[in-house]
Amino acid sequence: MAVFLEKPMVKRNSKIAWPHLVGSYVNDEKKLFHDRDAFLDNYKEMNRSLKIYVYPHGRDDPFANVLLPVDFEPEGNYASESYFKKVLTKSHFITKDPSEANLFFLPFSIARLRHDPRVGIDGIQDFIRDYIFNISHQYSYWNRTGGADHFYVACHSIGRSAMDKAVEVKLNAIQVVCSSSYYLSSYVAHKDASLPQIWPRQGDPTNLARERTKLAFFAGSMNSPVREKLLQVWRNDAEISVHFGHLKTSYAEELLASKFCLHVKGFEVNTARIGDALYYGCVPLIIANHYDLPFQDILNWQSFSVVVATLDIPLLKKILKGISIEDYLVLQRNVLKAREHFQWHLSPVDHDAFYMVMYELWLRRSSLRFSA
Known part of the structure; x- marks a missing residue:
């Protein structure tokens, strides 16, 4: 649902006026x-049944700093991305059994990739392309849906071009991003969701x-x-x-x-x-x-x-x-x-920013289930 529409002016007594x-x-x-009633009912169902599988990575992974939650309390203008991942990975929504998952989380951090000297702004597209290639060959989950039941989260505006070499992510996966403009070719209304940019x-x-x-x-x-x-x-x-x-x-x-x-x-x-x-x-x-x-x-x-x-x-x-x-x-x-x-909290509170993002994902989850 687009909320920003150019408002037509009408003539009234030969003068330009804004109606009502x-x-x-x-x-x-x-x-x-x-x-509100529908939200609260669906919220309860989401809290009870939504399951998310996170692609596993260990602390010995060469890019653990990019793929694992940060080990500090996020701060700054782009903290929403880090807060979400940090809270999600400790939440009751996580499942270790991919067969019961509604959604699959791609845990790379655009903000962390941006500051990693091995990657940087110029290397983000290649990193994402290689990451999708690796998980699609190592696991079967991406290939069942073309990534339609997968999602990633990014707040920095560089995320809008990060998927240019992984078109299947841009077209199929759910992008939860702060750059949610219809003018950006990477953002697909109704499939993707807007992440609030919140200074903690x-x-x-x-x-x-x-x-x-x-x-x-x-x-x-x-x-x-x-x-x-x-x-x-x-x-x-x-x-x-x-x-x-x-x-x-x-x-x-x-x-x-x-x-x-x-x-x-x-x-x-x-x-x-x-x-x-x-x-x-x-x-x-x-x-x-x-x-x-x-x-x-x-x-x-x-x-x-x-x-x-x-x-x-x-x-x-x-x-x-x-x-x-x-x-x-x-x-x-x-x-x-x-x-x-x-508002973000390290221990989430009902209806806070974390739970609201989870509800947006719940609304966008695929209604189709696939056997492993």
Whole structure:
């Protein structure tokens, strides 16, 4: 389901107007889940029956650093990839019996390959090609489905080109990735899933309930035409605060003081800003066309965010000021509810980021079973 669609303008009394401006950006139902009861029922079944087989590798493997979970607590902008693998391998979803597996996990780490001097950015494609060749000759599982019941996880944007020499992975396997843009030929909507890019943080901010005096906030690098347009239109505005380069005030303080926090496409669509906004109780304002939002099969993003097309940048203030106080309060209440789904824990907690990714995999598992 694509959520970023260019919004048509219509003429009204010979003037250009946006039809039902507020209703277009605030969901009338105001519910966090598309169908909470269905989710909870299926979640229980997933927790009970989903089984995943991880291709085995020992600590004596020459690329153990790439194939095994990290032995430290993940951190940084691309921590989601490492968190998922670290938690998965210790979870009750793992089976040592491939005959009972619903899905097969390809445990290579794109982020670790990127920093391995034996591989590096230029060697990732060859590594993945050779890895698929090896497991398809050593085991029978890949060949039964052409990889359709296999998946891998990657958060760094380099992952979007990592499969160029392993086309069967790109076309058949489930790709759980942060770079979930429809403009990327490597991402296949409905087959693949969006991984939330989350900067790990401990505990909660102490002042989430504070009064928010700023309308909107963005800080980031000037690395895309979309951000250039944002700066061009709003750089001198008193209510929409746009910063490029070094931020003089605390990033956390700016997020806590703002009603809406902007997520704007840079080199890639994926950034940790949505997770940042949710963590600090700020309603995400998402400006990017045609990409899958994390957990959008489960969560109703219109209930806790404002999603606009890039063409809407000159209309941002009109859109935001068209949202009533009542509707804003509903959005923020749902932000506070949604926060739990965008947090990683080394010991997973029901409905946290790990379990939500597992549920997305459950929705995409093959309904066909094959005999060994």
